Amino acid sequence: xxxxxxxxxxxxxxxxxxxxxxxxxxxxxxxxxxxxxxxxxxxxxxxxxxxxxxxxxxxxxxxxxxxxxxxxxxxxxxxxxxxxxxxxxxxxxxxxxxxxxxxxxxxxxxxxxxxxxxxxxxxxxxxxxxxxxxxxxxxxxxxxxxxxxxxxxxxxxxxxxxxxxxxxxxxxxxxxxxxxxxxxxxxxxxxxxxxxxxxxxxxxxxxxxxxxxxxxxxxxxxxxxxxxxxxxxxxxxxxxxxxxxxxxxxxxxxxxxxxxxxxxxxxxxxxxxxxxxxxxxxxxxxxxxxxxxxxxxxxxxxxxxxxxxxxxxxxxxxxxxxxxxxxxxxxxxxxxxxxxxxxxxxxxxxxxxxxxxxxxxxxxxxxxxxxxxxxxxxxxxxxxxxxxxxxxxxxxxxxxxxxxxxxxxxxxxxxxxxxxxxxxxxxxxxxxxxxxxxxxxxxxxxxxxxxxxxxxxxxxxxxxxxxxxxxxxxxxxxxxxxxxxxxxxxxxxxxxxxxxxxxxxxxxxxxxxxxxxxxxxxxxxxxxxxxxxxxxxxxxxxxxxxxxxxxxxxxxxxxxxxxxxxxxxxxxxxxxxxxxxxxxxxxxxxxxxxxxxxxxxxxxxxxxxxxxxxxxxxxxxxxxxxxxxxxxxxxxxxxxxxxxxxxxx
Numbered sequence: 001x002x003x004x005x006x007x008x009x010x011x012x013x014x015x016x017x018x019x020x021x022x023x024x025x026x027x028x029x030x031x032x033x034x035x036x037x038x039x040x041x042x043x044x045x046x047x048x049x050x051x052x053x054x055x056x057x058x059x060x061x062x063x064x065x066x067x068x069x070x071x072x073x074x075x076x077x078x079x080x081x082x083x084x085x086x087x088x089x090x091x092x093x094x095x096x097x098x099x100x101x102x103x104x105x106x107x108x109x110x111x112x113x114x115x116x117x118x119x120x121x122x123x124x125x126x127x128x129x130x131x132x133x134x135x136x137x138x139x140x141x142x143x144x145x146x147x148x149x150x151x152x153x154x155x156x157x158x159x160x161x162x163x164x165x166x167x168x169x170x171x172x173x174x175x176x177x178x179x180x181x182x183x184x185x186x187x188x189x190x191x192x193x194x195x196x197x198x199x200x201x202x203x204x205x206x207x208x209x210x211x212x213x214x215x216x217x218x219x220x221x222x223x224x225x226x227x228x229x230x231x232x233x234x235x236x237x238x239x240x241x242x243x244x245x246x247x248x249x250x251x252x253x254x255x256x257x258x259x260x261x262x263x264x265x266x267x268x269x270x271x272x273x274x275x276x277x278x279x280x281x282x283x284x285x286x287x288x289x290x291x292x293x294x295x296x297x298x299x300x301x302x303x304x305x306x307x308x309x310x311x312x313x314x315x316x317x318x319x320x321x322x323x324x325x326x327x328x329x330x331x332x333x334x335x336x337x338x339x340x341x342x343x344x345x346x347x348x349x350x351x352x353x354x355x356x357x358x359x360x361x362x363x364x365x366x367x368x369x370x371x372x373x374x375x376x377x378x379x380x381x382x383x384x385x386x387x388x389x390x391x392x393x394x395x396x397x398x399x400x401x402x403x404x405x406x407x408x409x410x411x412x413x414x415x416x417x418x419x420x421x422x423x424x425x426x427x428x429x430x431x432x433x434x435x436x437x438x439x440x441x442x443x444x445x446x447x448x449x450x451x452x453x454x455x456x457x458x459x460x461x462x463x464x465x466x467x468x469x470x471x472x473x474x475x476x477x478x479x480x481x482x483x484x485x486x487x488x489x490x491x492x493x494x495x496x497x498x499x500x501x502x503x504x505x506x507x508x509x510x511x512x513x514x515x516x517x518x519x520x521x522x523x524x525x526x527x528x529x530x531x532x533x534x535x536x537x538x539x540x541x542x543x544x545x546x547x548x549x550x551x552x553x554x555x556x557x558x559x560x561x562x563x564x565x566x567x568x569x570x571x572x573x574x575x576x577x578x579x580x581x582x583x584x585x586x587x588x589x590x591x592x593x594x595x596x597x598x599x600x601x602x603x604x605x606x607x608x609x610x611x612x613x614x615x616x617x618x619x620x621x622x623x624x625x626x627x628x629x630x631x632x633x634x635x636x637x638x639x640x641x642x643x644x645x646x647x648x649x
Contacts (some may be wrong), residue, residue, distance in 0.1 A: 008051040018097040024066035035077025095613040096277020105252035110230040147295040159510035170203040178207035185241035189259025196270035220246035248281035258294040267304035302506040308540035326534035327509040354480030365485035367449035375414040376421030477513030486523035495648035563638035
C-alpha cells in the first residue's frame with residue numbers, strides 16, 4: 001500500500017499544538033516525504049499553517065476523515081530524523097515546544113538557493129582527508145584517541161597565541177579545535193564547533209584552513225546573509241565529512257554521521273538562547289551527544305562551574321596541557337594610603353617598559369565615557385553601604401542612589417579616606433584612552449569596544465584599550481596586559497560574577513606574548529590568588545562546593561514560573577507531588593503578575609518538566625468567562641524558564 005497519511009509538526013508557538021497531527025496526502029500530490037515543508041489547514045478560522053512532515057504512514061489512528069495537506073512547499077527534506085529527535089528531546093527537557101527549537105535549527109527557505117542546490121545534485125566530497133599531527137601541548141595522544149572513541153572531555157586550553165603558516169595569528173585553542181575536527185573528518189565523520197561570537201568564528205575558520213580542511217568547512221553564522229546561511233545548511237544535508245562552525249544554533253545542524261561536538265568557552269553568556277525554550281548550547285550538546293554517541297569536548301581557558309559539576313560526577317574527563325603553561329600574572333595593589341590610583345605604580349612601570357617593545361592591552365569594564373560616581377577627595381569608586389553595589393546620580397542635584405538595590409545614599413562616607421563628597425567621573429574605554437594618551441605622549445592609542453570594531457592589531461608599540469570580550473588579537477601577542485576595573489566588575493550583583501571575572505581575565509591573559517606580564521590591578525583575595533596561580537579548575541571546584549552548600553545552580557536545577565497569581569499557584573501545586581527541594585516566592589514582577597522559583601535535583605527534571613508543561617497547556621487553553629458583546633479571550637500567558645541565571649542577579 002502507498003503511504004497516504006502524513007504526520008506533521010506545525011510551526012506554531014502555541015503549546016497546545018506541540019504534537020504531531022495527521023493529514024491526508026492528496027492523490028495528485030507527489031513528493032511528500034519525511035522532512036519536507038508543507039502547508040496545512042487549521043480548523044480554527046480556516047487558517048493555513050506551515051509545517052514539517054515528520055513521518056508518513058499508510059493509515060491513521062484517527063477514526064474520522066483527515067484534512068488534506070494544502071500544499072507541498074518544497075521536496076527538499078530539510079528536517080532530518082536526527083534533528084527532529086534532538087529538537088523533541090531538547091524541548092521536553094525545558095518544557096518547551098519542539099517548533100521553537102526547529103525555528104532555530106532550520107533556516108527560512110531561500111527559493112533561489114534551494115533551486116540551485118537541487119539542480120547541482122549531491123556535492124562531490126573529497127575521498128580521503130589526511131590526518132594531521134597529534135595535538136601539541138597535551139600528553140601523548142590521549143585527547144586524539146579519546147575523541148576517536150567517542151569520549152567526553154573538559155579541556156583546559158593552552159593560554160597562548162600561534163602564528164599560522166599562511167599568515168595571521170590565532171589562539172592556540174583554535175588550532176586545538178581545528179586539529180580535532182580535521183582528524184574527525186579523516187575518519188569520515190562530521191564535526192560541529194560552536195563558539196560565542198564572530199571573533200572566535202574567524203579564528204577557528206582560519207585554523208581549519210591552516211589545517212588543510214578549509215574546503216570542508218560550513219559556516220553558519222547569524223551575521224551571514226540569509227542566502228549564505230541557507231546555502232551552508234543545505235550543503236550539510238548532503239553528508240560527507242563536513243565541519244560545521246557557528247554560534248549556538250550550529251549545534252542543531254543536520255549531521256547524520258556525527259563524530260565530534262566541540263564548544264569553545266561554554267561559560268560565555270552568548271551560548272544562552274534568549275528565545276523560548278531558553279536552552280543553553282551546553283545542554284543541547286549534552287542531549288545530542290547522548291543520542292549520537294559522538295565525542296564531546298568543552299574547551300576553555302577557565303572551566304565553567306557547570307563543566308566542573310560534570311567533571312566531578314565523572315561524566316566529563318578533565319584534560320590539562322602537559323607541560324602546564326601559565327601566563328606571568330602580577331597582582332598590583334598600592335598601599336592603603338595610595339588606593340585612589342586606578343592604575344597602581346607597579347602596573348604603570350610594567351606598562352611603560354612593555355610599550356617600548358610592543359603593544360600593551362588595557363582591559364576596562366565599560367565602553368565609551370561610562371559615568372561612575374566616586375569619592376570627591378580620593379577618587380575611589382563609591383559603593384552602596386547596604387549591598388556594595390555601584391552608586392549613580394540620575395541628574396545634577398539628585399541624591400546618589402544604588403544601581404542594584406535602589407537605596408538612597410543620603411549620608412555616604414568613603415571607606416578609604418572618610419570623605420563625604422561625591423563627584424561624577426568617567427572610566428569607560430574612551431575616557432581611559434584619553435587619560436593614557438596624555439600619560440604616554442606619542443604612543444598610538446587604539447580603542448576596541450562595541451562601537452569600535454577592531455579584530456587585530458600589529459605587533460608595533462601601541463596602547464590598546466578594550467572592553468572585556470572585545471580585545472583584538474595582536475601579531476605575536478601583547479607585550480603586557482593590564483586588567484583594570486576588576487573591583488568594579490566584581491561589584492555587580494550576580495551569582496556568576498566571580499566565575500565571569502575569572503573567564504574575562506583568563507581569556508585576556510591568553511593574548512599575551514610568552515613571558516609577558518599580565519597585571520591584575522586593585523583586586524586581592526582568593527579569586528585573584530587562583531587567577532595568578534593558574535588554578536582556574538580549582539577555583540571552579542571551590543565555587544561549585546559553595547553553591548552546593550547553598551543549594552544554588554548548577555548544584556541544583558531551577559524552574560522559574562512567571563504569570564498571573566492563580567496560574568503560578570496552579571503550576572506550583574502541579575509539582576507539589578514531585579520531589580522538589582523547595583519553592584521560592586511568589587514575588588511581584590514588573591508589568592504585573594508574580595514569579596516563583598522551584599528548586600529540584602537533576603533526577604527530578606523530567607517529571608518537573610512534564611508537569612509544568614501540562615499546566616502551561618491547560619492555562620493556554622482555558623477561556624475566560626465571556627463579557628457581553630465581546631469575544632472570548634485566552635487566559636493571560638504563563639511563562640516557564642528552566643535554569644534561568646537572571647533569577648540570581
